Amino acid sequence: MSGITMLSALEIFNNPADIEIIVSEEKVSGKFAIGIFRGPGHNFKPILTSQPFAETKEDAVKEVDIILRSIHEVVTKEFENKESFVSQYLNPDNKELDQAKVLNLGLISRILDELRQHQEVSTFTMFEIGD
Incomplete structure (x- = not known):
């Protein structure tokens, strides 16, 4: 879990229905950055953010996958x-x-699908978080 503290990992793991994740492209370099935030219940507090590093959106999504699976x-x-x-x-x-009450593999898959389609996902708008 390089780059993330256990406290931040616990916050993500234990609050699967209150997370916002964004993959965003920097206009100048064309590289992608990621951001993981708490949801509106915590004023979108940043938990983990990066500088632009990924050459493609898919590379950034793969990094989110690695992070979330490592946390799980x-x-x-x-x-x-x-x-x-x-x-x-x-x-x-x-x-x-x-x-059903934590960051699970089913939710991770749904998050990744949403990121690929929309470059952002708000788990607090999802109907169910179980596998």
Whole structure:
């Protein structure tokens, strides 16, 4: 999870219905940048932004895919590790992780599809977030 803190990863993972993600092209260089923000419930607070780096929109979308899948993998492992701080704080009763309430693989796929079509996605406007 290079470039993102565990706290930011947890914020994205635990708030899947309040995230805004943008892939934007810089006019001068033609390169694409990405931005991940909280939704309107948190005044679109920036969580992760980049300088323009990707040669194509698809390259930027692939980077978002890598970031979101890394967050899903790392935080899920932490959640399932009963000894970790994340698990003890967020799951003190050791319940099974409810994928419908977190950033899940189905939602990641929907996010990527939306980014490819519109270059932005607002998860707070999606009807359901489950797989």
